Each structure stands twice: as structure tokens, then as C-alpha cells.
Amino acid sequence: MDLAPVYDPLDHQTLVDPYPLYAELRANRPIFWHDTMRSWVLTRYRDCRDVLKNYQDYARDRRRVGEDVPEFRQSLQSLDPPHQAPLRSLLMSSFRNQEPVQIAQRVQGRLQSLFDRLAERDTFDLMTEVAAPIALSVTSELIGVAEPDGPTYAEISEGIAYRMDAGLAPERAAVGDSARHRLNQLVENWLGDEDRPGVLSDVRNRAQQAQVPEHYIRNTTGMMFNASYGTIYATAGNVVLTLLRRPDLLDAIRADPRLLPTAVDELIRYDGPAQGTSRVAVCRMVVDDTVIEPGDIVLTLLAAANRDPDQFTDPERIVLDRAPNQHLSFGWGPHACVGALFGRAAIRELIVGLLRAPRRLRLAGTPTRRPTATVRTIGILPVTFHPEFAAD
Numbered sequence: 396m397d398l399a400p401v402y403d404p405l406d407h408q409t410l411v412d413p414y415p416l417y418a419e420l421r422a423n424r425p426i427f428w429h430d431t432m433r434s435w436v437l438t439r440y441r442d443c444r445d446v447l448k449n450y451q452d453y454a455r456d457r458r459r460v461g462e463d464v465p466e467f468r469q470s471l472q473s474l475d476p477p478h479q480a481p482l483r484s485l486l487m488s489s490f491r492n493q494e495p496v497q498i499a500q501r502v503q504g505r506l507q508s509l510f511d512r513l514a515e516r517d518t519f520d521l522m523t524e525v526a527a528p529i530a531l532s533v534t535s536e537l538i539g540v541a542e543p544d545g546p547t548y549a550e551i552s553e554g555i556a557y558r559m560d561a562g563l564a565p566e567r568a569a570v571g572d573s574a575r576h577r578l579n580q581l582v583e584n585w586l587g588d589e590d591r592p593g594v595l596s597d598v599r600n601r602a603q604q605a606q607v608p609e610h611y612i613r614n615t616t617g618m619m620f621n622a623s624y625g626t627i628y629a630t631a632g633n634v635v636l637t638l639l640r641r642p643d644l645l646d647a648i649r650a651d652p653r654l655l656p657t658a659v660d661e662l663i664r665y666d667g668p669a670q671g672t673s674r675v676a677v678c679r680m681v682v683d684d685t686v687i688e689p690g691d692i693v694l695t696l697l698a699a700a701n702r703d704p705d706q707f708t709d710p711e712r713i714v715l716d717r718a719p720n721q722h723l724s725f726g727w728g729p730h731a732c733v734g735a736l737f738g739r740a741a742i743r744e745l746i747v748g749l750l751r752a753p754r755r756l757r758l759a760g761t762p763t764r765r766p767t768a769t770v771r772t773i774g775i776l777p778v779t780f781h782p783e784f785a786a787d
């Protein structure tokens with residue numbers, strides 16, 4: 396049965412709050428065909444995790460179902476095990492060589508000077524003034540490249556987020572392709588720059604020995620830069636909005652800072668940016684009574700799985716000390732996020748920054764959502780440090 400008319404990820408109400416619809420789908424049609432996206436949509440935790448884990452039967456690499464993957468699209472993301480192993484382990488070990496504490500300290504320093512300056516203003520947009528510069532500086536420092544101009548990169552990242560929805564709105568492909576082209580130019584500049592400490596230099600120094608072709612490094616650098624910037628930016632907005640709407644949560648962390656590590660994961664589970672990710676079936680698969688044919692696309696709705704009551708007790712509630720908390724916001728299996736440690740660190744520092752800010756941050760107006768379905772992001776988040784400008 397085609398549920399495209401029921402589930403329109405770009406519908407305004409769904410963009411504002413998709414979770415009631417996810418709950419309904421999970422309960423009544425946990426797996427269904429979506430005509431517009433030409434995909435099977437999976438909403439249950441166990442089904443989504445099974446697909447992400449089972450790379451033998453569900454591929455990321457479209458060459459495994461006979462499609463062509465042009466060289467400019469070949470990156471860590473387009474390779475499955477065992478072929479992804481040299482590049483993936485090269486990256487993982489480079490990430491392990493980075494210093495999360497040092498990066499966290501720099502973020503904290505930057506946040507404090509941002510908040511001191513912004514405390515002088517009546518109101519400001521948290522996305523432009525805080526989420527974007529923090530995402531850009533963490534990403535540039537971690538990867539070890541010159542920080543691009545903020546507004547320019549914001550445009551590139553927005554274009555790429557639109558590109559991810561091309562299956563729903565084909566006109567978004569063109570704007571996304573031009574953004575990717577601009578990102579590729581940045582990558583060329585970075586590769587021509589002098590070496591800086593960070594993941595890129597580490598990876599480049601060891602790529603030859605690890606027998607990873609040069610174009611994989613080039614393509615993965617751009618993909619990784621945007622995977623980091625786009626998700627830290629979006630997560631920062633989602634998490635801060637949750638905390639603004641529920642000041643008791645920040646009070647609880649202030650009263651017991653030991654809650655911080657589990658709180659970070661719980662807030663990312665509760666409203667993470669990546670709504671879904673897809674794979675292609677390599678062979679005929681049966682899930683419940685649904686037959687998935689080879690070549691069919693399977694979309695795992697991570698955000699729906701993250702609120703599955705069969706996996707999480709009281710999933711609609713934010714439980715700051717939730718443990719275990721095996722949410723899917725960083726994916727699962729061989730393509731799980733390589734930068735999760737640093738994504739968590741950035742969000743943790745943001746929360747610490749809010750706790751240390753000279754005054755309590757409050758909502759100063761109605762937040763607007765960006766009309767992107769794959770990456771759930773706030774467009775504008777009006778906030779203030781001055782009670783007289785607060786909307787609450």
C-alpha cells in the first residue's frame with residue numbers, strides 16, 4: 396500500500412513535529428512502500444538496526460546492484476565492507492589521534508566570548524550567531540583545514556541538505572549540485588594548503604601505505620567536512636530548543652553535572668538531525684510479510700526508531716540518566732558515524748556554555764524549521780539573555 400499521501404516529510408506540520416506521525420506509522424504500518432520516494436520505509440527500531448547492521452544483504456555501494464557510481468561520488472560513504480576497511484580504519488585511527496579535550500576547551504573559550512558579546516544584544520538568532528560558528532570551528536579544527544567564510548559555508552551546507560531531499564523534490568538536485576561543486580573547490584584549496592594538524596594531514600600521510608586511492612581521500616574530505624558541520628549545526632539547534640522549552644532539564648544538569656554524558660545522548664536521541672538513511676537490497680528479503688526485491692531502496696527512519704517503545708522505556712519522555720541508550724542518531728553498523736565522539740563533545744560544550752552563561756538564555760519568538768526532510772534543522776531560533784525580551 397502506498398502511504399505517500401499520509402507521510403509527506405515536507406509537510407509543514409511534519410517538519411514542525413514529525414513524532415506523532417512516526418508513532419502512528421510505527422504502530423500501524425511499520426513497513427510500507429512510499430511511491431514518491433520509491434522506497435520501502437521502516438520505522439521500528441529492530442528493523443532499522445537490522446538493515447544497518449546487515450551490509451551483506453543491504454548495500455550502500457550501488458555497484459553491488461549493478462549501478463554505476465561515478466568517480467566523483469566514490470567516498471567512505473559509498474563503500475561497504477570489506478572494501479571500505481582500509482579507508483574506514485585509516486579514518487578511525489586518525490580520529491583517535493585527535494585531542495577531544497583540547498578541541499572542547501577551544502569550543503568553550505569561543506562560546507564564552509560569543510555569549511559575552513551576545514548578552515549585550517536584545518535578541519539574536521542562535522543558529523547564525525552560535526550554532527554555525529561553533530560547528531564551523533569544531534569541524535575545521537578537527538579536520539585540520541583553514542576555516543571557510545561562515546556565510547559562504549552556511550550556503551553550501553544548506554544546498555547540500557536540500558540535495559538530500561531530491562527524491563521528494565527533484566528540483567532540489569540542481570541547487571545541491573552547485574553547492575557540492577563549491578565544496579569541491581574548497582577541498583582543492585585545502586589540499587593545496589600547507590599541512591595543519593588534524594585528521595586530513597594524518598590521513599594523507601598514511602593513505603599511500605594503506606593503499607587508499609587519492610580520489611577517495613579528496614571525496615571523503617568534502618563529505619566528512621559537511622557531515623560534521625551540518626549535523627553539529629542542526630543538533631545544536633534541536634538540543635538548545637529542547638532545553639529552552641524545558642528549563643528544568645538544564646537545572647537538573649546544573650544540580651548534578653554527572654548527568655551530562657547521558658544527557659547529551661538522550662537529547663540527541665530525543666530530537667536528532669538525521670531523520671533517515673537508505674540502503675539498497677542486494678537480494679530478495681522478507682520483513683514480516685513484506686517482500687523486498689533486489690534493487691529496492693530501503694529507508695530506515697532513524698528518528699522514528701529512536702522513539703520505539705519496544706526499545707526505549709517511555710520513549711517520549713526525556714530521561715537524562717537513560718542507560719543503556721542505544722539510539723540510532725549516529726547510525727549503526729559499518730557506516731555508523733566516525734565523528735560521534737566529537738559530535739557529542741561539541742554538544743556537551745554547548746550545554747556547559749549555557750550553564751556558565753552570564754544569564755539564562757530564553758526563547759524570544761517562534762522558531763522556524765528549515766524545509767528539509769532528511770536533516771531536521773531549525774532555520775531561525777530567536778533567543779535572548781534579557782528577561783524583558785523573552786517570549787515565555
Ligand code: HEM
Pocket residue numbers: 471472473483534537618619622623624626627630667668669672673723724725726727729730731732733734735737738739742
Ligand atoms: C551530533 C553530531 C553528529 C550526528 C548526529 C551524526 C550523525 C551521523 C549518522 C546518522 C551517520 C550514519 C549515516 C548512514 O548510516 O548512512 C553518520 C555518518 C558519518 N558521520 Fe556523523 N554525525 C555527527 C557528527 C559528525 C562529525 C563531528 C563528523 C566528522 C568530523 C562526522 C562524520 C561522519 C562521516 C564521515 C560519516 C560516514 C561514515 C560512513 O559512511 O562509513 N559526523 N553521522
